[in-house]
Amino acid sequence: MYKLIFLLFFGVAHLHAALIGSNFDKRDIQILNELDIDPSFITDYELQQTYSRYLRSTDYYKQKLSDATLFVPMIKNILRNEGLPSSFIYLAMAESNFTLDAKSHVKAMGLWQFMPQTGKIFGLENNLYVDERMDFVKSTYAATKYLKRLHEKFGKWYLAAMAYNSGEGRVIEAITRATIDLYVEQNGSKAKKDEIARYRQIISNYQSKKVRFRELYQVYKEVKTWGITPDIYTLLSVQNKTRRQYVPNETREYIRKIVALGMMNNKSFISNDDAHLLNMGNTTTSIATVKVKGGMHLQSVASAIGMDYKELAKLNLHIKEYIIPPFVEEYDIYIPYSTLSRFNLNKDQIKNDRFTIYQVKAGDSLASIGKKYKIAYSIIKDFNQLKSNVLSVNQKLIVPILNEKNQRVTQQTVSSAKVKSYYVKNGDTLYSISQRYNIALEKLMKDNNLKNSSINIGDKLVFNY
Numbered sequence: 001m002y003k004l005i006f007l008l009f010f011g012v013a014h015l016h017a018a019l020i021g022s023n024f025d026k027r028d029i030q031i032l033n034e035l036d037i038d039p040s041f042i043t044d045y046e047l048q049q050t051y052s053r054y055l056r057s058t059d060y061y062k063q064k065l066s067d068a069t070l071f072v073p074m075i076k077n078i079l080r081n082e083g084l085p086s087s088f089i090y091l092a093m094a095e096s097n098f099t100l101d102a103k104s105h106v107k108a109m110g111l112w113q114f115m116p117q118t119g120k121i122f123g124l125e126n127n128l129y130v131d132e133r134m135d136f137v138k139s140t141y142a143a144t145k146y147l148k149r150l151h152e153k154f155g156k157w158y159l160a161a162m163a164y165n166s167g168e169g170r171v172i173e174a175i176t177r178a179t180i181d182l183y184v185e186q187n188g189s190k191a192k193k194d195e196i197a198r199y200r201q202i203i204s205n206y207q208s209k210k211v212r213f214r215e216l217y218q219v220y221k222e223v224k225t226w227g228i229t230p231d232i233y234t235l236l237s238v239q240n241k242t243r244r245q246y247v248p249n250e251t252r253e254y255i256r257k258i259v260a261l262g263m264m265n266n267k268s269f270i271s272n273d274d275a276h277l278l279n280m281g282n283t284t285t286s287i288a289t290v291k292v293k294g295g296m297h298l299q300s301v302a303s304a305i306g307m308d309y310k311e312l313a314k315l316n317l318h319i320k321e322y323i324i325p326p327f328v329e330e331y332d333i334y335i336p337y338s339t340l341s342r343f344n345l346n347k348d349q350i351k352n353d354r355f356t357i358y359q360v361k362a363g364d365s366l367a368s369i370g371k372k373y374k375i376a377y378s379i380i381k382d383f384n385q386l387k388s389n390v391l392s393v394n395q396k397l398i399v400p401i402l403n404e405k406n407q408r409v410t411q412q413t414v415s416s417a418k419v420k421s422y423y424v425k426n427g428d429t430l431y432s433i434s435q436r437y438n439i440a441l442e443k444l445m446k447d448n449n450l451k452n453s454s455i456n457i458g459d460k461l462v463f464n465y
Contacts, residue, residue, distance in 0.1 A: 024263070031262040034085035036156035037232055041259075044233075050253065051260040061264055068098035070315065070336065071136045074287045075111075078137070082144040085157050090261035091164070092143075094254055101134050101317045109133040110318075112143040122146055128357050128396070129325040135318040137289065137334065158232060158255055166251040169213055172220045174246035177203060178230035179223040186228070199223070207244060287315070288340040290347075292333055295326035295354035295401065299426070299457040304346040305339040309426075321398055322426075323355045351456055354401040360391045373399050383423045424459040433461065 029039045041047065054061065065072070072089065079088055095113040096102035108115050110133035116126060122142035124132040132138045143164075150160035154171065163171040180196055199219045206216040236252045239245060245252075292301055298316060302309040313322055315334045324331045335343060358369055366389050370377035381389065384397050391397075400423060422433065430453040434441045445453065448461050455461075 028263045031087050031259055034087050035158045035161070035259070037158050037259070041232055044236075044256070046236075046252070047256045047259060050256040051263055054257075054260050054264055058264075061261070064093065064098050070286050071100075071334075072098065074137060075140050078140045078144065082141075082148070084144055084147060087258060087262040088147065088157075088161070090258045090265075091147075091161055092140075093261055094257045100136055100314075110139050111136050112139050114139060114142065118146070127325075128359060129320055129323060130318050131320065132318050135316075137332075138318075161258060162235075162247060162251050162255055165254045166248055169216070170247060170251075173203065173206070173216060174235055175230055176216065176220045176223055178234050178246055179226060179228050182228050182230060182234065183223075183226055286337050287334050288337045288343075289332050290335055290340070290343055291330040292324055292347075292350070294324050294328040294331055295356065296324045296350070297355055297457050298322040298324075298333070300351045301333065301335070301343075303454070303456050304350045305335060305342045307335070307339055321357055321396070323357060323398065326354065326356050326401075356399050356401055358397045358399050360393055360395040360397065362393055364391060365389070366391065369397065369399070373401065375400065379423060383425065385425065422461045424455050424457055424461065426457055428455065428457075429453070430455050 024042050028042060032039050032041055075092065076086065076089055079086060092098065092111050096111050098111065100111055101109070102111070102113065103109050104113060106115070109119075109131065112133075114122070114124060114133045116133075119126060119133045119139075119142065122145050124135070124138060124142050126133065147157075147160050147164060150163045150168065151157055153168065154160055154163060154175075159171060159175075176199075180199060183191070184196065199222075202211060202215050202219050205211040206213065232255075235246050236255070237246070238252075298312055298319065299309050299322065302312045305312075312335065313319075315336075316322075319333070324333070356373075358373075360369075366377035366381055366386075370380055373380075377389075380386075380397060380399055383400060422437075424433075430444060430450070431441055433439075434444050441453070444450075444461065
């Protein structure tokens with residue numbers, strides 16, 4: 001019997017050692033060191049399972065890295081400059097799969113999955129015009145501030161990552177409970193018996209929301225003086241017959257996922273065709289930050305740099321309705337670095353069309369909104385492709401802000417039954433407009449003094465109709 005047990009143990013241990021030796025190397029240990037995780041964690045069975053599972057999804061992993069080629073280098077540079085572990089690029093991947101507009105069921109948003117209130121605390125604007133949780137630069141700086149604050153509180157980067165996922169309170173609770181359990185294990189159930197019973201009651205009351213967090217935090221500060229520090233093995237362990245584990249299952253998987261994704265990046269499974277994915281962000285950045293005037297439409301910028309409008313919008317998903325906030329003089333947007341020279345050459349010639357977003361209030365009508373902005377209501381209706389004059393409270397309307405010349409022309413065209421004033425919308429081409437209104441393309445160009453068929457969102461066209 002004993003011989004059989006020995007053989008079984010030896011066989012399992014040998015298989016385990018072979019798995020480690022074949023799959024892991026010194027660069028993987030470096031990832032653990034960066035995150036303040038003991039190198040022995042490389043033998044963690046669940047980590048190896050997580051790694052093997054993701055290894056089977058190599059194509060998906062490479063695709064996500066490839067999709068993020070434009071902005072990942074800038075994120076890596078920010079993490080490096082802010083003194084965070086380079087492996088935290090995979091914290092972003094674990095949070096959102098590098099999807100800039102990722103949204104969770106609890107309304108967390110963006111690359112770093114900020115909740116609205118947390119985003120606000122760390123300076124991310126969320127208003128009618130922008131949601132900066134989807135701004136990959138500003139949200140990355142916000143995430144570094146948050147993670148550095150968590151590191152200062154807990155002293156280890158892996159604890160900061162766990163708190164980022166499950167919340168500071170849950171990690172404080174986990175450390176408190178684990179410290180008490182380790183103390184009893186080391187000193188017996190009679191040591192500090194009454195004190196520990198009181199502490200556990202406070203923890204139980206906190207879990208059932210009978211006491212506030214400050215009472216749990218006081219227990220946390222007291223047990224921290226005992227000189228016992230739960231390690232990652234303890235905090236990630238699964239306790240039998242315990243409904244509430246030290247940390248949630250999601251968080252246990254989360255920290256292993258970050259490590260496993262980092263290890264995948266170390267591997268040579270990426271072919272020569274994909275070698276650039278291994279070194280993204282190590283040398284240069286592929287994104288430039290430029291300032292544009294408030295109220296401008298992204299279409300105007302795209303035209304100036306010769307870039308597809310939809311591709312520019314993908315880099316600036318934080319800008320709602322594609323309109324730069326009109327209440328600021330200038331605002332940062334992102335363009336491919338390859339277009340920077342052209343932007344600098346043409347920035348003073350960017351068409352100064354201006355727009356605003358109006359959120360409908362109780363009692364509003366198209367006529368009252370038109371009066372407010374000194375523009376014919378029919379233009380607002382046409383620009384927003386409204387089929388009726390009926391508005392809903394909180395409905396958002398894009399309103400062109402016209403100069404005096406355009407206002408005079410508008411009033412003339414509105415009163416005329418033979419003249420049509422049309423404002424170019426997203427997706428329009430001069431040809432599609434000519435077909436829609438049965439007007440020869442050449443006549444449409446001539447009537448509007450156009451030298452070519454290039455048009456921008458917000459352009460006003462006047463023609464007989």
